[in-house]
Amino acid sequence: MEDKFMLMIPGPTPVPERVLLAQAQHLIGHRSGEFSQLMGEVVEGLKWLHQTQNDVLMLSASGTGAMEAGIINVLSVGDRVLVGSNGKFGDRWVKVCQAFGLKVDVIEAEWGKPLDPNAFKAALEADTEKAIKAVLVTHSETSTGVLNDLQTIAAHVKTHGEALILVDAVTSLGACSVPVDEWGLDVVASGSQKGYMIPPGLGFVTMSDRAWQAYERSDIPKFYFDLGPYRKSAAKNMTPFTPPVSLFFAIQVALKMMQDEGLENIFARHARLQQAIREAMKALGLPLFTADDVASPAVTAVMPQSVEAEQIRSVMKQEFDIALAGGQDHLKGKIFRIGHLGFVSDRDILTAVAALEATLAKLGANGFTPGAGLMAAQSVLTAA
Template structure:
């Protein structure tokens, strides 16, 4: 049946009807007063979502563009940086930093395991000459479903005094608590196709005053991603370059929806869906990739043994029209990932788990009938 695809991947995520209808509106001039009104409301609500009074700047880019902007606007060639690497995206930020001739030291953990905050503490305390200019890390590592301990790592950065903290919050912003001002986070990047519940195309960067001070001396090359342009324009409720106007319409709608739901309820919903998914997967006899104590609220990674991961994904798509994500790099074919991020409800998780159970049965896996849905229901009914 056409048009029944169900996205259960960590991005792009499902888009609510209100946002889809806004996408279908006629565009307006991006230098018009009407667009400035949209921009003003969006900016105010982005600060609410980010829990900050800092600038929250909007780029026409992906999350990678936001992170690259976060790196190149506040650092200079030769600066020493620590980069946390325990998945695809941590590795990517190390590559970006090296591309701009930064002096990169990586702090690594095995994929599927969280970064060790103690290693950051030791490296930062050993930096007596304050040569480390930034710590760069991924909060929710999308490739593995692991949530890193940003709060503790950030405390060690703050104790250092000099270094900025630059955070990939692409799959954590809008899914779990990221209190930017309370924690004093300097640069936080995210993307529209995740917790924001709209299609890809917009990226967001929150910038602290400490980071803006570093901007004054940064010498890395930039133009389109020069955040100074965006700051000046945002102060006038406009953008420095042509924006995807209709994505702003959609974002206006989803931010209104998020405010109506409330931050605490948003975080509780994502936590509930995470726990329901993980308990269901366990009940189906499938090993989880990563432990419960570092599980992301956005995505659950599964490492099947009795069935092939790609066969599960293929049958879920062909038989039930449900899209699951695969593994990346050396995990390709070894894991599949279930997204439960953004515009996802209890019903969606129950449906996906039921389809997964039927898929496992079709692949001759040893499954207790009803075990997955029963386990998910137990969590969902408990609230």
């Protein structure tokens, strides 16, 4: 049957019908009063979601573009930075920093394991000359489904006194609480196609007062991603360059939906869906790639044993029109990932688990009881 495709990947994520329809509106001029009013409403919603009074700037870019913008606007060539790397995206920030001539010290953890906050503490305490100018952390490591302890790491950075903290919150914003002001986060980057429930194309960057002070010293060349003009334009609810107007219509509606649901309810829903998926995988005898206490509410990584991960993904797509994500780099073919962030409901989880059970049966998987995963998920989702 056509038109029944279902995304269960960590991005892009499903988009609500009313958000899709919002994009069908006739365009308006991006220098018009109507657009200025639209942007003003969107900015207020973004500050609500980020739990901040800082600037929240919007770029025509992916989450990677937003993160790059954060890096190049607060640092200078030759600056020493500390980068946490325990997955594909931590590795990416190392490469981005090196590309812009920064001196990179890496704090690593095995893929599937969390970054150790004490390793950051030790490195920052050893920096008596205050040479470290920034610490970069991926909050939710999408490649493995690990949620790093951002709050504790941020506290260590604050104690250092000199370093800024730059955060990749691409799959954590909108899936779990990221209280920017409370945790003292200086730069936070995210992308529209994740917890925001809209298509790809918008990147978001928060900038603290400390980040803007660093901006004044930054000497890395930049033009389109120079956040100064964005801040100046944002003060008038405008953008320095032509924005994707249709996506502004979309984010306006999506933020209204999120505000109607409420922050705590959003976070509780993601936690419930995460638990339902994880309990279902355990009941089916499918090993989880990350431990429960460090699991991301956005995505769950699974390492099947008796059947191949890519076979599971293939059957799920061909037979049930459900897309699961695969592994990346050395995990390619070894794991599959189930996204459960953004516009995902209890029904989606039950549908995905039921289809996965049928897939395992079709592939002749060993060691699972048909119906066990569905019962485990139901138990979580129907609990008071």
